[in-house]
Amino acid sequence: MPEFTIGEHDFLLDGEPFRVLSGALHYFRVHPELWADRIDKARRMGLNTIETYVPWNAHAPRPDVFDLTGGLDLGRFLRLVADAGMRAIVRPGPYICAEWDNGGLPAWLFRDPAVGVRRAEPRYLAAVKAYLDRVYEVVAPLQAQHGGPVILVQVENEYGAFGDDKTYLKALAEHTRDAGITVPLTTVDQPTDEMLAAGGLEGLHRTASFGSRAVERLATLRRHQPTGPLMCAEFWNGWFDHWGAHHHTTPAADSAAELDALLAAGASVNLYVFHGGTNFGLTSGANDKGVYQPTVTSYDYDAPLDEAGNPTAKYHAFREVIARHHPVPGEPPPAAPPSPAFTVPLGDPARLLDAPGKWGARRRHDALPTLDEVDGAPRLALLTTRVAGPGPAVLCFGEVRDHASVFLDGHPVGALLREHHQRALGLGRATGELAVLVEDHGRVNYGPRLGEPKGLIGGATLDGEPLTGWDVLPVDLSAPPAVWEDGDERAPVGGPVAGPVLLRARFAPDRHADLHLDTSGWGRGVVWVNGFCLGRYWSRGPQRTLYVPGPVLRAGDNDLVVLELGAMTDPTARFAPGPMLGHTEV
Structure with missing residues (x-):
């Protein structure tokens, strides 16, 4: 040998x-x-x-x-x-x-x-x-x-x-x-x-x-x-x-x-x-x-x-x-033809805050947990508690890793981003159900911050007073959340839609090939095709298309599910003839 x-x-x-x-x-x-x-x-x-x-x-x-x-x-x-x-x-x-x-x-x-x-x-x-x-x-x-x-x-x-x-x-x-x-x-x-x-x-x-x-x-x-x-x-x-x-x-x-x-x-x-x-x-x-x-x-x-x-x-x-x-064998591979280009409307909106029970089971935590302290260490979790105060008030976290969307009685209040070093938000009123949707955008892969926990770090306060009694709903993103029943009728979306919301569509390309899903008009979220997670999209770019490998696709109808966490101005899935990875200027 x-x-x-x-x-x-x-x-x-x-x-x-x-x-x-x-x-x-x-x-x-x-x-x-x-x-x-x-x-x-x-x-x-x-x-x-x-x-x-x-x-x-x-x-x-x-x-x-x-x-x-x-x-x-x-x-x-x-x-x-x-x-x-x-x-x-x-x-x-x-x-x-x-x-x-x-x-x-x-x-x-x-x-x-x-x-x-x-x-x-x-x-x-x-x-x-x-x-x-x-x-x-x-x-x-x-x-x-x-x-x-x-x-x-x-x-x-x-x-x-x-x-x-x-x-x-x-x-x-x-x-x-x-x-x-x-x-x-x-x-x-x-x-x-x-x-x-x-x-x-x-x-x-x-x-x-x-x-x-x-x-x-x-x-x-x-x-x-x-x-x-x-x-x-x-x-x-x-x-x-x-x-x-x-x-x-x-x-x-x-x-x-x-x-x-x-x-x-x-x-x-x-x-x-x-x-x-x-x-x-x-x-x-x-x-x-x-x-x-x-x-x-x-x-x-x-x-x-x-x-x-x-x-x-x-x-x-x-x-x-x-x-x-050195010798080089054979002939180089030929250039690939353009991918199929077509559009399909998204529909059937299922909003997380309307029916969170369909998205999973909540567990009670006295103190605000990090994502690592929640079973399964989810990449996305909804954390809710009750607040009662006169307002205006300041909501403050020890640190946000990596994105927190704040809602009061189901209405968006604002967002906190780690890269902006944000950890505090003003509330016009401070009475009702406070909900925080926390996203992990990826753990640091280089340097001294390896292994650090994710989520909301160091607890939460409202006007300096600790907030306790949190219900935590982890959202499993390994597969699309099963929020629709088999007999649910499909309904189109008439215009822009605010997240967090799931949308879906069916599509059938005219030939079997790799696809490039154009996410322009979408905000920030995650996409699955036939249960296979393509990954994240984000309007801040530079990446605009998500690559869909041909082996993921089926003959006939294919299922597309989109989890929009921000706001979608155009609820349409567009498939482009090739990748669009963004501007290259410094």
Whole structure:
């Protein structure tokens, strides 16, 4: 069986030099029926390896669950890589960043505030080792020496940007070896002396992450690693987007020139990313460096393959660069035809505040709970209490994470946003039922705020007096809330509609294809097609379309459900011929 090792100057496959030409392709961001297509397009661009993270929190939404089915079938994904004649790099973290909710760390892990984060704390390490055991049960039999595709496994992820706990890194590396991983182990850090020193460990092969100035940055890496192959394990060929900002792009010619310089220097590479895919469901992360910035649903990343898996100008430019250094097989994929374009009216409004009992069961809490203190740690919850005072009055929370819509006797009063550092609101009157709809817009995935709780933090006061006696209704968004009865008649919406409200429609495209749902005229909310959660939309942009994978659709009628949390000026679902990811000016 093949043996993959690290030589004096090169990676070695059965003793012969092997340059890793890899591209990041996250199985959890692509519909599983499309994995083979995306892998084949990587091969046809000239890549010989596929790299993927493993998101702990997706596989283990609860401590007693580890899901390896459907879109989380890591073993199937790696076998498809092997079927394409390609190699694989696995990066299981436990922390992955990846603009993914909480950087991949499960929120349940931090309900005990004494649990450590990315350090050698016993409770944290015990949970990490149990997680890695489940991952390596899949990965170990698929290593190269057993005839599988896996040639490298990464320990942690850009750890030098977070800490320098060598005991922690050593514990991860030793456990990885004990679990049967024998291929070379790597680390990755940004190429600064401080980060490479803090994030590296003797016996693990150091790699770097950057998107420009390859010769200079490889020289920095070489100072910290005198022998062995040079590798940029994250070649940043694009970037991600935040709600309320612009859509990031990089010129294809510029990115191709940087890739050419990297390959001319003799280094191995992993494109971050070859194909980004989509943050389906509510999986987007966020950044907070003084201002909270949630990540959009699309993970297009201005990558060689766009969000729908179609080759871009960057794909063809990279293919030409790779061909200068290595053979490139076959022909490039053809351009995709436009998607079906049509409209369908939304109807059947079901308002949350009119009949909350249809949306789930309430539970009584004396003190105002965070979302993490509510069963299931929901991403959306309605919290209600009674107030009695003369007004005007000031409603105040310790902190809002991340969005709170306030109602009094069913009428909207105002909203508080985390990114605006808002936590207080004036009430013209202070008598009646006070309702607060709280939204989690994604947990921070980078920096010191990993693992923090969500929701309303630190309780609530009215004119300085604590508010107690809260009824809490968690709203499960893993599937559309079941608010309609089977025999309910369908009724159109005559004009604009205020949220929180569910609307629905049926549609039948004229052919089977990927779709792009245009959310213009909508406010802020979540969309499902045939029960599959496409993700969030928000009028603040830049993203305007939600990607609908073809395998989600059925022949004949398809069900569309929209949860509008703000205000919808045009209750119409428009399907566009292609993606609209927003303006690109700074």
